[in-house]
Amino acid sequence: QSALTQPASVSGSPGQSITISCTGTSSDVGSYNLVSWYQQHPGKAPKLMIYEGSKRPSGVSNRFSGSKSGNTASLTISGLQAEDEADYYCCSYAGRVFGGGTKLTVL
Amino acid sequence: QLQLQESGPGLVKPSETLSLTCTVSGGSISSSSYYWGWIRQPPGKGLEWIGSIYYSGSTYYNPSLKSRVTISVDTSKNQFSLKLSSVTAADTAVYYCAREDTELDYWGQGTLVTVSS
Numbered sequence: 001q002s003a004l005t006q007p008a009s010v011s012g013s014p015g016q017s018i019t020i021s022c023t024g025t026s027s028d029v030g031s032y033n034l035v036s037w038y039q040q041h042p043g044k045a046p047k048l049m050i051y052e053g054s055k056r057p058s059g060v061s062n063r064f065s066g067s068k069s070g071n072t073a074s075l076t077i078s079g080l081q082a083e084d085e086a087d088y089y090c091c092s093y094a095g096r097v098f099g100g101g102t103k104l105t106v107l
Numbered sequence: 108q109l110q111l112q113e114s115g116p117g118l119v120k121p122s123e124t125l126s127l128t129c130t131v132s133g134g135s136i137s138s139s140s141y142y143w144g145w146i147r148q149p150p151g152k153g154l155e156w157i158g159s160i161y162y163s164g165s166t167y168y169n170p171s172l173k174s175r176v177t178i179s180v181d182t183s184k185n186q187f188s189l190k191l192s193s194v195t196a197a198d199t200a201v202y203y204c205a206r207e208d209t210e211l212d213y214w215g216q217g218t219l220v221t222v223s224s
Contacts, residue, residue, distance in 0.1 A: 036210035051210035093209045101153040
């Protein structure tokens with residue numbers, strides 16, 4: 001399985017919204033709504049932020065939202081905060097494959 | 108609160124076998140519906156799914172690693188384990204264990220394994 005495609009980096013100012021895309025194929029992202037998103041701060045384990053495409057685990061801010069269109073899933077973070085600066089990874093359970101990761105910089 | 112903790116040698120010699128164990132506390136590894144997985148992350152790089160196991164012993168392995176990977180489970184100890192054979196420097200990574208549903212919702216803190224002579 002090939003890794004899902006994410007932009008290497010995105011940036012935004014505090015209060016703004018950003019979107020991170022995650023492109024796969026009809027065999028993974030496009031097959032089922034089983035995309036999850038993980039936030040990883042330096043030296044820490046990944047943290048689940050979105051599962052089954054658009055669901056938020058308990059305790060995750062509603063500033064984080066997920067969606068999917070065709071073979072591309074997206075993570076949107078609204079009202080950017082300094083603490084959101086981290087690496088973000090998408091993952092498709094169909095194929096058990098991760099994206100390459102996106103570094104989010106809060107300017 | 109479910110907790111996972113990886114343990115094992117931090118240094119492995121090339122061509123030898125890497126062995127790690129994940130101990131689960133705060134819940135039973137025999138819970139239905141969940142697989143238990145291993146994921147790794149080379150320094151400065153992204154995440155890679157290694158494989159997963161159900162409490163009954165059913166496994167999934169990443170096709171690119173399948174020939175070298177064995178994942179096993181010990182329900183009596185609430186643990187599952189990873190063995191990766193014939194390691195090279197490319198296998199140097201932080202290795203994480205995690206609970207797997209259609210997502211990875213609980214993760215261990217990770218353990219760095221370095222392959223070097």
